[in-house]
Amino acid sequence: MEGEGPESDIVISSRVRLARNIAGYHFFAHATADEQAEVLNLVHKNLMATKLKDQLWYLEMNDTTPLERQLLIERHLISKELAEGEGPRAVALTHDETLALMINEEDHLRIQMMAGGLQLKETYQHICLVDDMLEEKMDYAFSPQYGYLTACPTNVGTGIRVSAMLHLPGLKMTGEIEKVFRAAKDMRLAVRGLYGEGSEPIGDFFQLSNQTTLGKTEEEIIDQLVKHAVEPIVAYERLARRKLLEERLTALDDKIYRARGILTHARLISSDETLYMLSYIRLGIHLKRIKNVSIEMMNRLFLLTKPSHLQHLYQEPIFSPKSQLLKGVKVYQFSLRQAVK
Amino acid sequence: MEGEGPESDIVISSRVRLARNIAGYHFFAHATADEQAEVLNLVHKNLMATKLKDQLWYLEMNDTTPLERQLLIERHLISKELAEGEGPRAVALTHDETLALMINEEDHLRIQMMAGGLQLKETYQHICLVDDMLEEKMDYAFSPQYGYLTACPTNVGTGIRVSAMLHLPGLKMTGEIEKVFRAAKDMRLAVRGLYGEGSEPIGDFFQLSNQTTLGKTEEEIIDQLVKHAVEPIVAYERLARRKLLEERLTALDDKIYRARGILTHARLISSDETLYMLSYIRLGIHLKRIKNVSIEMMNRLFLLTKPSHLQHLYQEPIFSPKSQLLKGVKVYQFSLRQAVK
Numbered sequence: 092m093e094g095e096g097p098e099s100d101i102v103i104s105s106r107v108r109l110a111r112n113i114a115g116y117h118f119f120a121h122a123t124a125d126e127q128a129e130v131l132n133l134v135h136k137n138l139m140a141t142k143l144k145d146q147l148w149y150l151e152m153n154d155t156t157p158l159e160r161q162l163l164i165e166r167h168l169i170s171k172e173l174a175e176g177e178g179p180r181a182v183a184l185t186h187d188e189t190l191a192l193m194i195n196e197e198d199h200l201r202i203q204m205m206a207g208g209l210q211l212k213e214t215y216q217h218i219c220l221v222d223d224m225l226e227e228k229m230d231y232a233f234s235p236q237y238g239y240l241t242a243c244p245t246n247v248g249t250g251i252r253v254s255a256m257l258h259l260p261g262l263k264m265t266g267e268i269e270k271v272f273r274a275a276k277d278m279r280l281a282v283r284g285l286y287g288e289g290s291e292p293i294g295d296f297f298q299l300s301n302q303t304t305l306g307k308t309e310e311e312i313i314d315q316l317v318k319h320a321v322e323p324i325v326a327y328e329r330l331a332r333r334k335l336l337e338e339r340l341t342a343l344d345d346k347i348y349r350a351r352g353i354l355t356h357a358r359l360i361s362s363d364e365t366l367y368m369l370s371y372i373r374l375g376i377h378l379k380r381i382k383n384v385s386i387e388m389m390n391r392l393f394l395l396t397k398p399s400h401l402q403h404l405y406q407e408p409i410f411s412p413k414s415q416l417l418k419g420v421k422v423y424q425f426s427l428r429q430a431v432k
Numbered sequence: 433m434e435g436e437g438p439e440s441d442i443v444i445s446s447r448v449r450l451a452r453n454i455a456g457y458h459f460f461a462h463a464t465a466d467e468q469a470e471v472l473n474l475v476h477k478n479l480m481a482t483k484l485k486d487q488l489w490y491l492e493m494n495d496t497t498p499l500e501r502q503l504l505i506e507r508h509l510i511s512k513e514l515a516e517g518e519g520p521r522a523v524a525l526t527h528d529e530t531l532a533l534m535i536n537e538e539d540h541l542r543i544q545m546m547a548g549g550l551q552l553k554e555t556y557q558h559i560c561l562v563d564d565m566l567e568e569k570m571d572y573a574f575s576p577q578y579g580y581l582t583a584c585p586t587n588v589g590t591g592i593r594v595s596a597m598l599h600l601p602g603l604k605m606t607g608e609i610e611k612v613f614r615a616a617k618d619m620r621l622a623v624r625g626l627y628g629e630g631s632e633p634i635g636d637f638f639q640l641s642n643q644t645t646l647g648k649t650e651e652e653i654i655d656q657l658v659k660h661a662v663e664p665i666v667a668y669e670r671l672a673r674r675k676l677l678e679e680r681l682t683a684l685d686d687k688i689y690r691a692r693g694i695l696t697h698a699r700l701i702s703s704d705e706t707l708y709m710l711s712y713i714r715l716g717i718h719l720k721r722i723k724n725v726s727i728e729m730m731n732r733l734f735l736l737t738k739p740s741h742l743q744h745l746y747q748e749p750i751f752s753p754k755s756q757l758l759k760g761v762k763v764y765q766f767s768l769r770q771a772v773k
Contacts, residue, residue, distance in 0.1 A: 352697025
């Protein structure tokens with residue numbers, strides 16, 4: 092939210108995710124309802140036996156409304172699969188929302204850690220502490236030959252997915268973005284939209300992540316993504332922005348100020364269009380073409396203008412009375428028009 | 433400019449044009465250069481012998497620059513044909529720009545009279561006075577059987593073209609505009625853009641005019657256009673606007689305020705987009721959704737944002753030193769952004 096962290100003018104966030112399963116139980120899709128419930132209880136009990144317990148907020152999916160699950164998706168705290176799945180499944184979150192543990196998604200356990208800016212190595216170090224803490228309590232399904240065993244073969248080995256969310260409006264405007272993506276794909280990296288697998292890139296936000304998890308160490312995977320992809324792309328984007336400032340300032344300002352004009356004047360606007368417009372405002376702030384809007388406010392608007400967040404802000408009765416979410420997830424009340432004006 | 437006249441919320445202007453030729457001379461396209469010059473001198477001399485002479489400003493096309501001719505086109509004072517033609521040709525204008533007489537366009541003489549709002553009958557009465565004044569001095573080519581003889585058979589007979597410029601954003605938004613145009617075409621009326629023949633309708637401005645000039649009196653032609661086309665369309669447009677206000681106010685405001693946002697924020701904008709945006713501002717003023725912009729200012733912006741007017745405002749040296757136009761045509765200096773904000 093604060094928009095801090097290294098290279099945060101271009102790298103929105105860093106994310107590391109580990110896929111783990113409990114030894115002696117069928118993978119979720121093949122387990123009976125009883126076995127699924129047993130896994131859920133086991134993981135929950137062990138989680139609450141770690142020193143993380145006071146920081147964790149535990150939410151069983153079957154106790155939430157569809158809108159609440161959508162809110163969690165919009166905050167990247169749970170996946171679409173967990174939200175839409177069936178059977179006993181849950182998420183445990185730290186209050187600062189940097190750590191999320193999904194239980195009974197595709198794997199028994201998916202641990203996710205997020206940080207602002209480019210902090211993949213640091214994030215990996217942090218997630219290892221959590222992973223180790225849990226491994227002390229539980230037996231993970233692990234093969235000396237293949238590594239961590241996972242429900243989908245694409246995750247076998249390290250079970251790691253490392254991703255960086257990049258904001259690349261400069262490369263988009265200079266028309267160089269496709270070249271960058273082709274290079275990324277040649278390196279077997281995946282380029283996706285804001286919501287990972289299956290989501291279209293909108294508003295010049297792109298998620299870059301590894302696709303291979305086998306045959307390399309976690310450190311090598313991270314190193315390759317950072318050194319050979321994220322860092323060069325950041326340098327290209329910065330170059331593109333400098334070129335725009337020096338050679339196409341009026342065209343750049345036109346995009347930025349039209350976005351401001353639309354955000355402050357529209358009476359009907361879709362979430363997608365808002366994202367595109369906020370993307371230009373964000374660029375404008377970083378290039379000092381817009382001076383009276385803070386990055387923190389911009390980041391909040393990115394979140395608050397999503398469909399479920401808006402629904403939550405303006406139609407509170409839609410929540411079920413037993414909802415804990417109102418207390419748990421901080422939702423900031425903002426007027427879009429006042430905020431951007 | 434003042435945006436006055438009957439029904440001026442919908443009818444921008446009324447225009448009547450008469451095509452006349454001098455008896456005893458070949459039509460312009462078939463005349464020798466000497467004959468063309470003779471006609472020009474004859475018409476000029478006779479014009480200056482009328483009591484109009486003190487009000488008239490006479491401009492020979494060969495003494496003007498392409499930019500100056502373009503300015504005259506944008507003000508609807510000369511046709512593209514006159515601007516781009518060759519040979520001796522001229523326009524005589526009254527200082528208030530309501531009367532324009534083109535010499536050696538397609539016909540020897542084309543007399544045009546304009547007025548704000550729906551004033552076709554009044555405009556016809558005025559143009560008759562001018563026509564009679566000239567007919568006293570010159571022999572028009574006239575056949576008792578066919579009426580006035582003209583270079584193009586479509587003008588033979590009365591030689592009259594009557595047109596009304598309509599602003600129909602309401603019917604456009606409600607999707608009923610095509611229906612209206614089909615009805616107009618069934619009545620053998622022509623629907624064109626802002627610059628008549630061959631121009632595409634942009635910004636919801638449509639020119640409606642008669643296509644037949646033969647077999648009816650001038651009064652019948654005007655009566656048919658007004659009673660059976662302009663008046664019903666004005667009523668439909670008013671109904672559409674009322675419907676938008678009552679049933680789709682947010683969608684209406686969205687269009688109007690987005691237009692305002694773009695006009696006040698864009699750094700690059702085409703004349704066409706400007707016209708579309710100003711069209712919504714004009715609608716907003718008439719529906720009292722925008723209160724601090726006057727119709728007069730809006731009408732000036734319509735003109736001043738045209739390519740040649742802008743070029744004139746910002747690149748004065750482009751004019752030839754012998755140009756009379758700077759004195760003759762009033763050009764109002766305005767900042768678009770200040771004016772619309």
